[in-house]
Amino acid sequence: MTAIKTEHIDVLVIGGGPAGMAAAIAARLAGARHVAIVERGGYLGGILNQCIHNGFGLELLKKDLTGPEYAQHYIDQVKRLKITVMLNTMAIDITKDREVTLSNSKDGLIRIKAGAIVLAMGCRERTAGMLSISGTRPAGIYTAGVAQTLINLKNLMVGKRVVILGSGDIGLIMARRLTLEGAKVISVVEKSPYPGGLLRNVTQCLEDFDIPLILSHTIIEVEGRDRLESVTLARVDRHGNPLKSRRKKIKCDTLLISAGLIPENELSKKAGVRIDKKTGGPIVDEEYHTSVPGIFACGNVVSVHDIVDWASMDAEIAGASASLYSSKPWHRHHALEIELDNEISYCVPQILRGSRDTEVSIRVKRPIEKVFVGVRRDTMLSRSAYHEILIPSEALRVPIKAGAVEGAENLSIFIEKSSSIKREHK
Amino acid sequence: MDKCYDVIIIGAGVVGSAVAREMSRYKGSVLLLEKEHDVACGASGANSGVIHAGFNVPTGSLKARFNVKGAKLLRTIAEELDVPMKFTGKLVVALKGPELAQLKHLKAQGEANGVRGLKIISKDELRRLEPNIEGIAALHSPNSGIICPFTLNIALAENALSNGVDIRLNTEVTRISKREDHFRVFTKKGTFRGRYVINSAGLMADKIAAMVGLKYFRVQPCRGEYFVLDRASSGLLKRMVYPVPPVRGNVLGVHLTPTIDGNILIGPSAELIHDKYDTRTTGPGLGRLLKEAKLLLPALKSPEIITSFSGIRPKLARPTYRGCYDFIVKDEPQVRGFINLAGIESPGLTAAVAIAREIALSLKKKLALKKNGSFKYRREGIVRVRELPLEERASLIRKRKEYGELLCRCEEISKAEIIDALNNPLGVRSMRGIKIRTRAMMGRCQGGFCGPNIIDLLQRKGIDPDEINLRGKNSCMLTGKTK
Numbered sequence: 001m002t003a004i005k006t007e008h009i010d011v012l013v014i015g016g017g018p019a020g021m022a023a024a025i026a027a028r029l030a031g032a033r034h035v036a037i038v039e040r041g042g043y044l045g046g047i048l049n050q051c052i053h054n055g056f057g058l059e060l061l062k063k064d065l066t067g068p069e070y071a072q073h074y075i076d077q078v079k080r081l082k083i084t085v086m087l088n089t090m091a092i093d094i095t096k097d098r099e100v101t102l103s104n105s106k107d108g109l110i111r112i113k114a115g116a117i118v119l120a121m122g123c124r125e126r127t128a129g130m131l132s133i134s135g136t137r138p139a140g141i142y143t144a145g146v147a148q149t150l151i152n153l154k155n156l157m158v159g160k161r162v163v164i165l166g167s168g169d170i171g172l173i174m175a176r177r178l179t180l181e182g183a184k185v186i187s188v189v190e191k192s193p194y195p196g197g198l199l200r201n202v203t204q205c206l207e208d209f210d211i212p213l214i215l216s217h218t219i220i221e222v223e224g225r226d227r228l229e230s231v232t233l234a235r236v237d238r239h240g241n242p243l244k245s246r247r248k249k250i251k252c253d254t255l256l257i258s259a260g261l262i263p264e265n266e267l268s269k270k271a272g273v274r275i276d277k278k279t280g281g282p283i284v285d286e287e288y289h290t291s292v293p294g295i296f297a298c299g300n301v302v303s304v305h306d307i308v309d310w311a312s313m314d315a316e317i318a319g320a321s322a323s324l325y326s327s328k329p330w331h332r333h334h335a336l337e338i339e340l341d342n343e344i345s346y347c348v349p350q351i352l353r354g355s356r357d358t359e360v361s362i363r364v365k366r367p368i369e370k371v372f373v374g375v376r377r378d379t380m381l382s383r384s385a386y387h388e389i390l391i392p393s394e395a396l397r398v399p400i401k402a403g404a405v406e407g408a409e410n411l412s413i414f415i416e417k418s419s420s421i422k423r424e425h426k
Numbered sequence: 427m428d429k430c431y432d433v434i435i436i437g438a439g440v441v442g443s444a445v446a447r448e449m450s451r452y453k454g455s456v457l458l459l460e461k462e463h464d465v466a467c468g469a470s471g472a473n474s475g476v477i478h479a480g481f482n483v484p485t486g487s488l489k490a491r492f493n494v495k496g497a498k499l500l501r502t503i504a505e506e507l508d509v510p511m512k513f514t515g516k517l518v519v520a521l522k523g524p525e526l527a528q529l530k531h532l533k534a535q536g537e538a539n540g541v542r543g544l545k546i547i548s549k550d551e552l553r554r555l556e557p558n559i560e561g562i563a564a565l566h567s568p569n570s571g572i573i574c575p576f577t578l579n580i581a582l583a584e585n586a587l588s589n590g591v592d593i594r595l596n597t598e599v600t601r602i603s604k605r606e607d608h609f610r611v612f613t614k615k616g617t618f619r620g621r622y623v624i625n626s627a628g629l630m631a632d633k634i635a636a637m638v639g640l641k642y643f644r645v646q647p648c649r650g651e652y653f654v655l656d657r658a659s660s661g662l663l664k665r666m667v668y669p670v671p672p673v674r675g676n677v678l679g680v681h682l683t684p685t686i687d688g689n690i691l692i693g694p695s696a697e698l699i700h701d702k703y704d705t706r707t708t709g710p711g712l713g714r715l716l717k718e719a720k721l722l723l724p725a726l727k728s729p730e731i732i733t734s735f736s737g738i739r740p741k742l743a744r745p746t747y748r749g750c751y752d753f754i755v756k757d758e759p760q761v762r763g764f765i766n767l768a769g770i771e772s773p774g775l776t777a778a779v780a781i782a783r784e785i786a787l788s789l790k791k792k793l794a795l796k797k798n799g800s801f802k803y804r805r806e807g808i809v810r811v812r813e814l815p816l817e818e819r820a821s822l823i824r825k826r827k828e829y830g831e832l833l834c835r836c837e838e839i840s841k842a843e844i845i846d847a848l849n850n851p852l853g854v855r856s857m858r859g860i861k862i863r864t865r866a867m868m869g870r871c872q873g874g875f876c877g878p879n880i881i882d883l884l885q886r887k888g889i890d891p892d893e894i895n896l897r898g899k900n901s902c903m904l905t906g907k908t909k
Contacts, residue, residue: 004820040835090832101816105827105841109820127872129733132653134709137735139896139903149878155908156881156891181908225703226900253905266658266836 015120017046019299021074026319036084045071059309115326140228144170144258159254169197171258176205279303286358288318339412354405434620439470442626443582444782450589452795461598463898466579472737477571478773481536492777507581508807516570519561576862631768650694656730742769834876836869
């Protein structure tokens with residue numbers, strides 16, 4: 001029997017993607033001495049490495065970078081700050097007392113006792129299996145992210161005639177990428193009446209390449225014994241149910257699924273962290289502190305972000321807070337759960353303690369035009385701003401001052417049509 | 427064509443592989459032919475993975491005899507061949523009053539078949555055993571269990587191979603001709619001679635039998651669809667939960683089965699189909715499964731579904747024994763030397779080894795075979811690191827580093843396990859081959875993270891990207907390199 005070695009670390013960050021790196025850097029800069037990143041892949045940067053398109057860093061770094069360039073910006077700092085990086089290492093267990101068991105080929109199993117932990121495991125893709133599409137199970141059905149890995153990191157082509165189900169950002173990006181690689185992208189099919197990804201991606205990846213986006217449709221059947229041969233397209237009604245009429249068979253050898261991302265919280269659940277059913281991620285406060293003291297969470301493990309810049313920004317707060325906690329643990333009782341308007345599907349952070357000014361990220365359930373979004377403290381309107389349009393694919397960040405939380409009994413975020421709110425606003 | 431085999435077995439499902447393994451106890455030459463690229467490609471690889479105790483089958487039938495005997499044999503064989511198995515027990519649940527009589531009938535039938543430990547339990551007792559299950563009473567069978575169907579089939583074939591059985595995959599039988607004292611078995615990859623031919627071709631058993639002129643039975647494909655739930659749902663139940671079998675259809679009804687790996691299976695449905703290869707899942711079929719499962723398990727509000735699949739039962743078109751669709755286990759008098767093992771549907775997985783042992787014993791006598799003195803009755807499978815105690819796991823990684831690197835994050839499968847699966851004795855190189863040998867790609871991300879890494883390992887083994895396939899050479903994963 002081999003005894004398992006135990007190590008003490010101030011801040012342990014699980015996940016070396018954009019959120020994990022930003023959190024580790026912030027923790028180090030905030031004073032934590034021994035900060036370590038555990039990454040299950042073979043390199044830092046996570047999914048950024050396969051995102052060879054540009055558009056990263058516009059908000060935070062004020063630069064237009066590719067995914068690998070954006071990652072490099074952080075990797076350089078991780079090195080400079082002498083943060084321990086453990087690659088090809090997976091956390092196989094975690095306790096609420098912040099004891100983490102790691103597995104890798106170099107050290108075998110190691111137990112880490114951490115002053116604070118930052119969960120930054122990211123998310124995974126919704127698979128064809130989860131969608132329960134009828135039909136056979138031939139080769140040629142990939143999630144958009146797997147196709148992206150194969151094409152951009154392994155130089156392997158996934159198919160020649162492609163249909164993409166779901167208009168999430170990865171699907172849109174892959175429609176362009178596959179076209180540039182010589183494949184025929186027949187169409188991108190979206191069940192909702194509006195696209196799932198960023199509008200800029202619809203323009204730059206589909207419209208500029210004449211790839212049709214078919215809204216309010218879905219794929220109801222796949223066929224092919226060995227390799228995919230065709231898919232059946234159907235129009236859906238307002239509730240998303242496929243209509244019997246208006247079905248069409250499309251010959252293709254590849255189906256990419258880009259139907260959403262799921263925060264990967266199996267480890268969080270092992271630690272006993274409370275999960276928000278709506279986001280699929282931990283419930284956090286404005287310091288990205290979860291329900292388990294000393295365990296923080298940031299990036300896509302908390303909720304899926306539209307752009308990486310926001311993930312990095314939230315992660316910086318999580319990392320700095322984790323650093324503080326590791327040197328001086330706290331226990332705050334006061335917590336205010338943010339109440340949400342019916343039009344809003346979720347918000348992050350979900351609870352506020354008034355410990356710092358924050359930006360609460362909200363997502364609407366469906367597109368709405370000409371609205372005021374505001375924060376109400378008890379019965380008082382504390383702030384509101386006008387928006388021409390809000391869409392589900394683009395989250396809105398609502399600033400809330402620490403002072404607004406202090407002493408409040410309840411706090412809510414509301415959305416109102418500009419006509420109904422005008423009086424109050426004036 | 428020189429060699430004449432003592433026995434040629436057609437079909438490397440669980441039945442054919444079990445016969446091959448049992449035959450390898452003796453000094454005879456055995457050839458196992460399989461048309462697919464791997465073993466367990468038909469019903470043997472798509473079922474509930476249940477060890478039936480033997481109360482569902484009519485007393486006096488072959489099903490009853492081989493089921494009860496098979497369940498006993500599996501305990502030893504699974505241990506010898508390193509096949510994960512667990513006797514969880516089973517509950518057949520009555521939801522309404524009239525079903526109570528059926529529970530009593532099942533109990534009496536089981537006892538007549540020689541099943542031990544059967545007990546009818548009250549609603550309170552049911553609640554105590556399975557707090558999430560609805561029902562007014564249940565039949566409790568402590569000797570029912572679960573087994574990994576893939577590993578069982580693979581282990582039997584690998585053990586047969588290591589004991590000298592020739593195994594040819596991708597070798598479809600096209601014609602059989604009967605000679606004076608042997609058969610000539612024609613395949614797409616040459617012709618083989620054998621003194622005895624065993625037909626364990628599953629869905630294709632009628633086609634194979636017809637090749638020697640036996641047309642007295644027809645296989646009627648009956649599709650069963652399943653849902654697979656995430657391991658996170660494993661807390662919902664501890665043992666198998668079945669409804670009282672439906673009156674029609676000769677099936678057991680939609681049940682809930684915890685798998686050996688901690689998932690839950692919901693299914694199967696039962697639908698008679700025409701095409702024996704039509705393993706599609708259907709929207710309505712899956713919808714019904716959930717509805718029926720919720721009757722037993724109301725807590726299944728928003729099930730965490732990982733995927734769905736379907737398997738096809740090789741049912742006989744007509745009943746053969748007192749209204750029962752019994753197995754055909756028959757040394758055919760009209761075609762001397764031809765043995766039919768057909769219609770082996772449920773409880774076939776449990777019965778397979780018992781059928782095999784009986785067939786092997788009779789062939790030993792007929793062929794006057796000696797015992798194989800060097801018979802290896804053990805087979806070591808691929809280590810499953812996730813199941814090891816941590817200290818043991820740490821020692822293992824010290825000995826072989828690749829056990830420490832987890833390539834499949836959802837199922838915690840190490841690189842070492844995947845490499846071992848790649849180097850499997852049968853020489854299977856497909857993605858599915860690795861999947862059923864390790865569970866990599868079977869978890870919640872369905873290969874989203876480990877899939878590309880496994881493709882890497884296949885390439886490193888010298889396989890061209892164009893040849894990397896999902897399940898056999900026509901199911902190519904890739905269309906070459908990028909520009």
